[in-house]
Amino acid sequence: MRGKYYVTGCQDSVSRAEPEPIASVRLTLTEADGRHIALATAHSSGKLGTFSVTTHIPGDVARGQATIGDGGISSAGVKLVVLP
Numbered sequence: 001m002r003g004k005y006y007v008t009g010c011q012d013s014v015s016r017a018e019p020e021p022i023a024s025v026r027l028t029l030t031e032a033d034g035r036h037i038a039l040a041t042a043h044s045s046g047k048l049g050t051f052s053v054t055t056h057i058p059g060d061v062a063r064g065q066a067t068i069g070d071g072g073i074s075s076a077g078v079k080l081v082v083l084p
Helices: none
Strands: 025-031 036-044 064-069 079-082
Touching: none
Parallel strands: none
Antiparallel strands: 025 036, 025 064, 064 079
């Protein structure tokens, strides 16, 4: 998985503070019934707060719709369908 823009601060404010990478980003998979499964912890770096991490979806995850999220750091999520 890859992520970008995981930095501190609000990027559309008038603050002159340089954004810093967020130390850790918890990646979780949420099944359709609301169960959360920890997948990995990523560590962003650089001015753009990028990360790349390898993870696996456990074999006992319920089949059907799911979402991968970042623990609430952003409102973004990746929607997917888990197939047999």
